[in-house]
Amino acid sequence: xxxxxxxxxxxxxxxxxxxxxxxxxxxxxxxxxxxxxxxxxxxxxxxxxxxxxxxxxxxxxxxxxxxxxxxxxxxxxxxxxxxxxxxxxxxxxxxxxxxxxxxxxxxxxxxxxxxxxxxxxxxxxxxxxxxxxxxxxxxxxxxxxxxxxxxxxxxxxxxxxxxxxxxxxxxxxxxxxxxxxxxxxxxxxxxxxxxxxxxxxxxxxxxxxxxxxxxxxxxxxxxxxxxxxxxxxxxxxxxxxxxxxxxxxxxxxxxxxxxxxxxxxxxxxxxxxxxxxxxxxxxxxxxxxxxxxxxxxxxxxxxxxxxxxxxxxxxxxxxxxxxxxxxxxxxxxxxxxxxxxxxxxxxxxxxxxxxxxxxxxxxxxxxxxxxxxxxxxxxxxxxxxxxxxxxxxxxxxxxxxxxxxxxxxxxxxxxxxxxxxxxxx
Numbered sequence: 001x002x003x004x005x006x007x008x009x010x011x012x013x014x015x016x017x018x019x020x021x022x023x024x025x026x027x028x029x030x031x032x033x034x035x036x037x038x039x040x041x042x043x044x045x046x047x048x049x050x051x052x053x054x055x056x057x058x059x060x061x062x063x064x065x066x067x068x069x070x071x072x073x074x075x076x077x078x079x080x081x082x083x084x085x086x087x088x089x090x091x092x093x094x095x096x097x098x099x100x101x102x103x104x105x106x107x108x109x110x111x112x113x114x115x116x117x118x119x120x121x122x123x124x125x126x127x128x129x130x131x132x133x134x135x136x137x138x139x140x141x142x143x144x145x146x147x148x149x150x151x152x153x154x155x156x157x158x159x160x161x162x163x164x165x166x167x168x169x170x171x172x173x174x175x176x177x178x179x180x181x182x183x184x185x186x187x188x189x190x191x192x193x194x195x196x197x198x199x200x201x202x203x204x205x206x207x208x209x210x211x212x213x214x215x216x217x218x219x220x221x222x223x224x225x226x227x228x229x230x231x232x233x234x235x236x237x238x239x240x241x242x243x244x245x246x247x248x249x250x251x252x253x254x255x256x257x258x259x260x261x262x263x264x265x266x267x268x269x270x271x272x273x274x275x276x277x278x279x280x281x282x283x284x285x286x287x288x289x290x291x292x293x294x295x296x297x298x299x300x301x302x303x304x305x306x307x308x309x310x311x312x313x314x315x316x317x318x319x320x321x322x323x324x325x326x327x328x329x330x331x332x333x334x335x336x337x338x339x340x341x342x343x344x345x346x347x348x349x350x351x352x353x354x355x356x357x358x359x360x361x362x363x364x365x366x367x368x369x370x371x372x373x374x375x376x377x378x379x380x381x382x383x384x385x386x387x388x389x390x391x392x393x394x395x396x397x398x399x400x401x402x403x404x405x406x407x408x409x410x411x412x413x414x415x416x417x418x419x420x421x422x423x424x425x
Contacts, residue, residue, distance in 0.1 A: 004077055010052075014040055014294060034297045034358070035393030038386070041301015052302050056378075062370040065303065069363035071249070072296045074263045075171055076359065078245035080167035082237070083268025089168075089268060094341050099165050100172055100422070101184040106331040107355075108134045108176050111323055115380065118319040119312075124180040127378060131176035133323065134363050137358030138166040139293050140392055144354050144400050151401070153404035154311060157341040158351055170360040173262025174204055177364050179371070208330035211255070212248055212262030216269025220245050224273055235273060244270060262365075279411040293359075297389070300362060301331055319380070320387045328355040350403055354396070357388035388422045 014037060018236060044051040054061045089096055112130030115121055121129065144150050145159040178200045186192040223240065248266045249259040332352035336342045342351065364379035368374055 002416070010040065010298065014298060015403050017223045019164060022098060032140070032142075032389075032393035032396055033294060034162055037297035038301045038389050038393075041298040042304065043300075043301075045302040045304065047055045047304070048329055049115040052323060054299075054303050056277060056303055056369070065299065066366040066370055068299060069245070069359050070260070071162045072139065073260055073359050073363055074245045074249040075242065076294050077170055077260060077264040078241055078267040080163045081264050082241055082271050083163055084160055084167075084268070084271060084354065085156075089201065091163055092161070092164070095161065095341060096156065096168065098160075098338055100168055100336060103165075103232075103331055103335060104169055104172065104176070104257075106334075107327050110331070111327050114319055114322045114326065118322070119139040124183055125374070127180040128177065128374075129377050129380055131173060131180065133327070133357050133361045133366065133384050134176055134359040134375070135170045135173040135357075136162070136355045137360055137388075138163070138170065140358040140389065141354060142167050144396050147397075147400070150400050151396060153400055153402075154350070157343075158347060161339075161341045162179055162351060162354060167267070171208065171258055171264055172205065173360060173364065174258045174261070174294065176199060177368070181368075184207070184372075194241060205261060208244045208252055208257040208259070208262040209265045210302035211257065212265030213250055213269040214407075215251075215262075216266030216271075219266070220270045220273030223270075226336070241267070259291050259378045260360075278404055289358075296359060296362070300382075302387070305379050305382060306340075308375070309383050312379060312383070316380070316383055320384055323357075324387060324391060328352050345404070350399070353399070354391040354392065357385050361385050364373050394408065 043049060046053045054065075056062060056065075108127075108130050110130075111128045111133050114124035115129045116123065119126075141162055144154065145163050150159060179196055180194045182196045182200070185193060219240070244266055245263050248263045252262040254261040327354035329349070332342070332348045332355075333345075333362055336345065336348035342348050362385055365378050365385075369378040
């Protein structure tokens with residue numbers, strides 16, 4: 001009971017403190033809230049004060065980490081979907097298709113190649129590690145898309161593109177993660193491809209998108225119906241969004257599909273019925289989402305495998321530096337001429353650097369360790385996550401502030417949205 005109360009007091013106290021100074025951190029300090037929480041987790045963990053300790057060799061602990069990351073990720077992608085201007089994904093479908101196909105494949109193959117070269121892993125293990133760290137994290141990207149500094153310095157076209165990508169590729173990464181897993185679990189090529197195509201692609205991806213979009217659209221229609229009745233009270237978008245994300249996450253998972261991607265699709269379906277003004281006022285789940293986002297980084301700080309990292313040796317340092325520099329930047333530079341929202345080289349460099357690795361990678365890494373016992377891959381992935389939280393956490397505010405040239409006017413390219421109407425249009 002004492003351990004529980006210690007964890008509760010530290011977690012809740014941290015959220016309370018950061019909630020009161022959130023604006024100052026986002027707009028003035030050169031550190032992010034997730035980085036602060038990570039540092040607190042390290043401080044109270046076995047490496048320093050040893051006030052909290054978790055054994056990742058225990059299946060129960062692994063389940064807690066996996067599910068905490070899963071819930072956090074679901075709420076984050078719902079928030080990402082609700083922040084986007086109405087119809088953004090549809091209007092920018094060519095860009096999104098390119099980023100989520102060529103872009104993701106490029107990041108996956110580059111990360112896998114670096115894992116293969118640095119650690120001499122078997123091919124399937126290298127592909128699996130590369131898949132874990134491919135998705136862009138919506139929580140860590142928050143500092144460059146929602147802060148006042150970001151809104152004043154970075155064009156909306158870039159902020160919205162980063163938001164849409166981070167929301168979509170977290171769920172789509174299941175395609176890449178389960179492909180090498182399928183080869184490891186099935187003896188024949190035919191059985192492997194059949195499982196991946198029918199179970200993963202058609203059901204866990206396409207099925208998840210259709211189910212999530214339908215539920216989100218239905219929730220939006222219900223909200224419009226409620227607004228038509230004078231006796232009804234105005235529903236909080238924070239409450240509705242949180243409930244919708246958890247409902248879709250749980251129900252779709254019970255159906256055997258990918259809940260993360262379904263939640264993002266539900267958010268897009270729901271988003272077309274709500275007012276951008278309302279989402280701006282409520283900061284799209286920020287007040288409640290913080291209770292889920294930040295404690296996970298404290299948890300991650302507690303469970304960092306310092307001993308395992310040390311045993312990986314110097315190749316681990318080379319791997320981390322190479323991944324952060326080569327996983328994403330070259331791909332965005334090559335695609336810059338085909339992305340309508342990326343107008344210049346500095347746009348490509350900015351969006352190429354800010355593709356942080358965080359909660360999505362933590363979810364997939366803990367899932368693979370729990371289901372397949374791959375401890376070494378967990379240690380490699382966790383090191384990259386740790387490095388990304390630190391480096392992106394200290395560079396977000398300074399680089400965001402410097403993106404805007406002196407005397408340059410920032411023009412919001414995207415429309416601000418519509419109010420809820422009786423027809424929802």
